[in-house]
Amino acid sequence: MHHPIIKHGYYGEFGGQFIPEMLRKNFIDLEAAFNEAWGDSKFQRAYSNLLRDFVGRPTPLQKAERWSERCGVEVWFKREDLAHTGAHKINNAMGQVLLALRMGKRRIIAETGAGQHGVATATACAWAGLPCTVFMGAEDMERQKPNVERMRLLGAEVRSAQTGSKTLKDATNEAMRYWIAHPEDTHYIIGSAVGPHPYPMMVADFHRVIGEETKATLEGLGLQPTHLVACLGGGSNALGLFLPYLDDETELVGVEAGGEGLDSGRTAATIERGSPGILHGAKTMILQDSEGQIEEAHSISAGLDYPGIGPLHSHLAATGRLQTAAISDGEALEAGLLCTRLEGILPALETAHALAWTLKADWSGHEMVVLNLSGRGDKDLQMYTSRRGHNE
Amino acid sequence: MSNNFTFLNTSDRAVLSVFLTAGYPNNAACGELLDLLATHPAVSFVELGMPFSDPLADGPTIQRASEVALSKGTTLNDVFSLAERFRSKCEKPLMLMGYCNPVYRRGVETFVKDARSAGASGLILPDLPYESHHRDFASVLDSTGLSMAFLVSPTSTEEAMAKAFDTSTAFVYGVANVGLTGDAQSMDRGAFFHRIQPYRFQSPLVAGFGISTPSDVAGLDGLVDGVIVGSAFLRALGSVDESALNVEEVVNRANEFLKPFNPVVK
Numbered sequence: 001m002h003h004p005i006i007k008h009g010y011y012g013e014f015g016g017q018f019i020p021e022m023l024r025k026n027f028i029d030l031e032a033a034f035n036e037a038w039g040d041s042k043f044q045r046a047y048s049n050l051l052r053d054f055v056g057r058p059t060p061l062q063k064a065e066r067w068s069e070r071c072g073v074e075v076w077f078k079r080e081d082l083a084h085t086g087a088h089k090i091n092n093a094m095g096q097v098l099l100a101l102r103m104g105k106r107r108i109i110a111e112t113g114a115g116q117h118g119v120a121t122a123t124a125c126a127w128a129g130l131p132c133t134v135f136m137g138a139e140d141m142e143r144q145k146p147n148v149e150r151m152r153l154l155g156a157e158v159r160s161a162q163t164g165s166k167t168l169k170d171a172t173n174e175a176m177r178y179w180i181a182h183p184e185d186t187h188y189i190i191g192s193a194v195g196p197h198p199y200p201m202m203v204a205d206f207h208r209v210i211g212e213e214t215k216a217t218l219e220g221l222g223l224q225p226t227h228l229v230a231c232l233g234g235g236s237n238a239l240g241l242f243l244p245y246l247d248d249e250t251e252l253v254g255v256e257a258g259g260e261g262l263d264s265g266r267t268a269a270t271i272e273r274g275s276p277g278i279l280h281g282a283k284t285m286i287l288q289d290s291e292g293q294i295e296e297a298h299s300i301s302a303g304l305d306y307p308g309i310g311p312l313h314s315h316l317a318a319t320g321r322l323q324t325a326a327i328s329d330g331e332a333l334e335a336g337l338l339c340t341r342l343e344g345i346l347p348a349l350e351t352a353h354a355l356a357w358t359l360k361a362d363w364s365g366h367e368m369v370v371l372n373l374s375g376r377g378d379k380d381l382q383m384y385t386s387r388r389g390h391n392e
Numbered sequence: 393m394s395n396n397f398t399f400l401n402t403s404d405r406a407v408l409s410v411f412l413t414a415g416y417p418n419n420a421a422c423g424e425l426l427d428l429l430a431t432h433p434a435v436s437f438v439e440l441g442m443p444f445s446d447p448l449a450d451g452p453t454i455q456r457a458s459e460v461a462l463s464k465g466t467t468l469n470d471v472f473s474l475a476e477r478f479r480s481k482c483e484k485p486l487m488l489m490g491y492c493n494p495v496y497r498r499g500v501e502t503f504v505k506d507a508r509s510a511g512a513s514g515l516i517l518p519d520l521p522y523e524s525h526h527r528d529f530a531s532v533l534d535s536t537g538l539s540m541a542f543l544v545s546p547t548s549t550e551e552a553m554a555k556a557f558d559t560s561t562a563f564v565y566g567v568a569n570v571g572l573t574g575d576a577q578s579m580d581r582g583a584f585f586h587r588i589q590p591y592r593f594q595s596p597l598v599a600g601f602g603i604s605t606p607s608d609v610a611g612l613d614g615l616v617d618g619v620i621v622g623s624a625f626l627r628a629l630g631s632v633d634e635s636a637l638n639v640e641e642v643v644n645r646a647n648e649f650l651k652p653f654n655p656v657v658k
């Protein structure tokens with residue numbers, strides 16, 4: 001593959017393909033097809049045109065004046081909430097649908113947590129005229145209802161995952177199982193930079209436009225950020241922003257969902273609280289017990305409620321390139337509400353974790369921060385309004 | 393290298409193996425079931441499933457069995473105790489089948505040694521890549537005498553088929569379905585097992601996934617050395633409702649299930 005950081009599907013000691021033989025050929029085909037497409041200028045042109053005309057890219061890079069004042073440091077928002085469907089997830093969905101069409105696949109499946117990736121994939125499939133099935137944990141269907149309705153309006157079938165914790169982890173299991181049973185005609189659009197190689201790098205590549213636009217804009221202004229900040233679910237919005245900066249001095253900060261607190265046993269802070277293990281086909285940091293059983297993650301934000309993380313993030317954290325922090329449910333809600341009042345932007349609860357970290361961090365005042373405003377918070381209205389009611 | 397399964401090559405008909413999940417429907421009943429399998433004349437060897445929270449390759453029946461076993465607190469040590477119990481009753485080969493994470497969590501070398509002293513014959517880890525097998529497992533398996541079975545499936549490339557026969561020291565596990573364990577038949581089994589024949593080399597060939605009836609077994613006669621019945625066996629055990637769980641009843645049901653298999657296998 002074209003990334004110097006990858007060796008035989010591994011990022012340092014993390015990554016790999018821990019998949020049953022029934023899926024092996026799919027991964028061989030996928031890696032070959034992606035490498036070939038990514039190196040093909042025709043594919044690149046088609047993808048860029050779609051990002052411009054359909055997704056609405058480039059997204060703005062906005063200096064957030066009142067937020068900066070509140071934090072005591074200069075903060076810029078990369079406005080992925082303004083991308084079509086309201087989150088960064090659409091970049092990856094469009095890229096993978098183009099790839100699926102090129103591979104002659106006739107059906108798309110996806111897993112979703114917050115429903116943003118599900119909506120993005122359902123949207124991409126409507127655009128492409130491909131049938132789409134989205135697997136979603138039963139609990140997530142309950143707490144992200146508006147997105148379930150959106151997916152159905154777009155023509156997707158939403159299947160509820162009833163096993164385990166009934167959240168993103170279980171939806172991912174169901175999607176992989178469906179793929180095992182339908183290997184020939186189906187493409188699986190995984191929604192974050194997780195899973196077996198080549199997914200982590202492929203998903204990151206389809207999001208690197210976030211960082212590339214940021215870098216181009218700032219270089220045009222003669223600016224160099226000192227910090228890049230993003231929330232970490234599986235890690236796709238973070239890597240999208242970080243990738244073009246990996247070899248720079250810029251500090252990379254990934255904000256995990258602390259849930260009810262790092263020591264509460266109800267957390268989704270995988271790097272902060274996890275250990276190396278194997279989940280969804282990759283070796284990475286995971287939440288597990290002493291028997292190697294995967295533990296349930298807990299976060300108020302369905303998009304961060306996952307007991308794993310991308311293997312590249314595990315590698316970057318292990319080598320010290322990526323700094324991590326955890327933000328609790330309550331801190332995220334408050335930061336999201338504050339951002340709405342100060343900036344007129346209602347952020348996704350996922351994004352609110354990154355926002356909360358910029359409020360809390362120790363700044364000298366000379367730094368310059370770019371925060372990935374990964375999505376808008378309409379889907380989280382209920383959670384925000386009940387918190388506000390509780391505050392008043 | 394010693395192979396507990398060479399006897400498979402010498403029998404004329406496909407022998408029967410049964411898969412069951414350790415700790416299902418509970419630890420006591422699972423022990424009794426193993427006693428039955430140890431002495432049952434229709435059963436040539438056994439796969440004991442090590443329950444995992446996220447069993448990717450398993451259909452609803454085995455998923456559910458794993459969930460029940462874990463909810464009853466089944467640990468790896470329980471799996472090993474059950475293996476020991478089986479070994480104390482018979483010489484039949486016993487494979488431990490599961491997923492990589494719990495094995496790596498215990499530590500590969502410790503796991504393999506514990507499995508060996510519990511009397512296990514070999515391992516089936518469907519999500520273990522060949523590279524990880526070579527790096528982490530091969531030498532410790534070799535020194536303890538534990539064997540390994542790799543999978544081939546209808547989507548396997550020619551290279552993968554050859555590799556499975558090259559690397560497997562127990563048998564090659566032929567996935568007799570496009571799908572998961574327990575799924576209804578979705579393919580022409582005969583055609584797939586015919587396609588495997590040219591790659592066969594040393595290791596016996598055993599079919600599993602979605603095999604549930606004596607006629608499924610008969611349909612593979614001459615093409616494979618053995619068959620594994622898992623989900624159908626677990627389903628036959630009936631309700632797992634704890635209040636209604638009667639160990640004797642469970643064992644009777646298992647016995648009933650195995651009866652029609654008698655005439656099919658050697």
Ligand SMILES: Cc1ncc(COP(=O)(O)O)c(C=O)c1O
Nearest residue numbers: 116233234235236237303374375
């Ligand atoms: C708006 C938004 N941000 C972030 C995430 C977290 O995912 P990732 O870490 O892959 O960016 C999600 C996931 O659903 C999301 O919807």
